Amino acid sequence: MRNTPLAELIRPQSFADMVGQPHLFGERGALRRLCESGRITNMIFFGAPGTGKTTAAALVAKYSDMSFYRLNATTATLSDVKEVLSDTANVFGQRGILLYLDEIQYFNRKQQQSLLEYIEDGRVTLIASTTENPHFCLHNALISRSTLFEFKSVAPEEIARALRRALAYLNGETNRQKTVDDALLVQIGKRTGGDVRRAVLLFENAYYNADGDEITEGDVTPFDSGISNYSDDSHYDLLSALQKSIRGSDPDATAFYLCRLLEAGELLSVCRRLQVIASEDVGLAYPLAATVTHSCCESARQLGMPEARIPLVNAAILLATAPKSNSAYSAYAAALADVEKGLGNTPPTHLQAPLYKGYKYPHEYKNHYLKQQYLPDDIASRVYYEFGENKTEAAARAYAEAIGSYKGKK
Numbered sequence: 001m002r003n004t005p006l007a008e009l010i011r012p013q014s015f016a017d018m019v020g021q022p023h024l025f026g027e028r029g030a031l032r033r034l035c036e037s038g039r040i041t042n043m044i045f046f047g048a049p050g051t052g053k054t055t056a057a058a059l060v061a062k063y064s065d066m067s068f069y070r071l072n073a074t075t076a077t078l079s080d081v082k083e084v085l086s087d088t089a090n091v092f093g094q095r096g097i098l099l100y101l102d103e104i105q106y107f108n109r110k111q112q113q114s115l116l117e118y119i120e121d122g123r124v125t126l127i128a129s130t131t132e133n134p135h136f137c138l139h140n141a142l143i144s145r146s147t148l149f150e151f152k153s154v155a156p157e158e159i160a161r162a163l164r165r166a167l168a169y170l171n172g173e174t175n176r177q178k179t180v181d182d183a184l185l186v187q188i189g190k191r192t193g194g195d196v197r198r199a200v201l202l203f204e205n206a207y208y209n210a211d212g213d214e215i216t217e218g219d220v221t222p223f224d225s226g227i228s229n230y231s232d233d234s235h236y237d238l239l240s241a242l243q244k245s246i247r248g249s250d251p252d253a254t255a256f257y258l259c260r261l262l263e264a265g266e267l268l269s270v271c272r273r274l275q276v277i278a279s280e281d282v283g284l285a286y287p288l289a290a291t292v293t294h295s296c297c298e299s300a301r302q303l304g305m306p307e308a309r310i311p312l313v314n315a316a317i318l319l320a321t322a323p324k325s326n327s328a329y330s331a332y333a334a335a336l337a338d339v340e341k342g343l344g345n346t347p348p349t350h351l352q353a354p355l356y357k358g359y360k361y362p363h364e365y366k367n368h369y370l371k372q373q374y375l376p377d378d379i380a381s382r383v384y385y386e387f388g389e390n391k392t393e394a395a396a397r398a399y400a401e402a403i404g405s406y407k408g409k410k
Contacts, residue, residue, distance in 0.1 A: 002173075007200040010165045011055050018059075019162045019196060020154030021052055031056065031149055035063040040098070042119050044143065045129040047151025048235070049265060050195030053129040056151075057100040060127060066098040073106040074304075078114060085118050097124045104128040105137035105268060112139040119145055132268050153194025160185035162196050163203050170207050178207060180215040187217075191224055235266065239273050246320045247281045254320040258313060267308055271297035274315050285325035285390035292318060325388035334384040344376040367403040383407050 002009075012018050015025045015032045024031040034041070040060060045053040061068040069084045084099055097118075104112070116139075118124035126146065134143055163185045171177055185203075192199040206219040238261050245253035261270050278293040296315035300308035338344055350358030351374065362368050373380055386408050387397040400406035 005201070006166055006169065006204045007197045010162070010169050010200070011058070013059075015059060017165075018052060018055065019158040020194075021056075021151055024056070024149055024151070025052075031060075034147075035060055038063075040064045040066070040125055042126045042142075042146040043128070044104075044134050044138065044146045044148045045127065045151055046132065046134050046148065048153050048194060049131055050192075050197035050199075051151040051154055052196065053151050054100075054102060056149075057102075057127045057129065061098055061100070064096075064098050064125070066096040066125060068098045068100070070100045070102070072102045073104050073111075074102075076101075076107075078111050081111065081114055085114075085124060096122070099124050099126050101126065101128045103130065105130045105132045109139060112142055116141055116145075131265070136272060137268065154189070154196050155194070156186045156189030159189030159192070159194070159196055159199045163188060163199060166200050166203055167207070170204065176213070178210060178213050178215055184215065184217060184220065188220060191220075235264075235269070238264075238266075239269060242270075242316070243273060243277050243281070246277050246316065247324065249320055249324065251317050251320040254316050255313060258316045259309075262305065262309055262312065265305075267300065267305060270312060271300060274312065274319065277319050278315075280329050281324055281326060282319055282322045283325040283328050283388070284393050284396075285323035285388055286392065289319060289322050323390045323392075325390055325393060327386055327388040327393060331385035334382075338379055338382065344379045346376055348373050348376065369403040369405055371404060 015029070015035075018025040021029070023029060026032070031043075040063065043060070045056060047053060057070070071080055071084065081101075084097065099115075101107070101115075115124070115126060119126050119142075126142075128138070128142070128146070130137060134148060160182060163180075167178065167180060188199050188202055188206075192202060202220065202223055203215075205223040206215050209222065210216065210219040238257055242254065242257040242261065245257055258270065274293050275290070275297060278290040282289040293315045296311035299311040303311070350360075350372070360370055360372055362370055375382060387393045387400075397406065397408070
């Protein structure tokens, strides 16, 4: 009985064997043309799981003449990175080091910074992969020194090609001649949401579940959990549904969509979205929600799945049941509209550098307030912020009315 996963055994050995990603690996594919021209530069691969990022890194390594190392940031430490980097000083590193760092989003800022010195002077060429948006999870200095390549969900018809390769391998391994209809292979591709690795695993289970020589729908169904029906569209649809459920104060829908996302591996996306919701939808109605949510998200990142579910569901239900206000978010949007019109370019003279006279220091006056102009002349009468109808903002409005700073609707 072999231990090596089938997806590893049938991994493409050339760009022509790759399924999906024609913009990268087709005859005019950008990544393929770079490699064939001999230009191997720092690269960041981003996209959903099972879309070919690891395979692409291995193919790039074949085109290079460098020593190839592979680390996974979920388990690697800074010392592991330094051990690889130390080879740049010995005979093995004379051709250069090609380091593939999978799941780089799990490296903290310090760990990412440790790579900069080596990729800056060319001793190391870095290929990093992530399932997250690199602009959210990677050090800007790494991004500025790398070429970004997006890996998209693989079309079901393309996944069927990989499953045909899996069928041939399994038939050779078992000395059988099992068959499968093309339509079922495409259906498996649809069910697995563009994830080739997951599709191969599902197909392999179905292969061994089939009693006869034909693999049928009934052989696939027992291994189709439903959770795997996940794609790029599902990613955005479920995050949107989560936010709208929290905004709508529905804790039951909140728990459901949170579960769908976490079980699909969307830990970091959920953390980012919950922190946005805390400020956009709960906002000033319960300002501490942002702090509590951030703390829960940090805890979840350190714990990882499955324990990460616990602090995240606490944060999500807290946000769903908290009072809501988008008053601050709306104030920014209103101010942005004037900024985009080119209004308010010059602050009042008394607010500018200290050499200008006329500014009055509020702390020297009763209630630490006195009326003076803060907005530029052309928008001096604008009111961007309207106090929300909740306990916290009602108290803030009462204070503003008491000292005379209130400018909103009476």
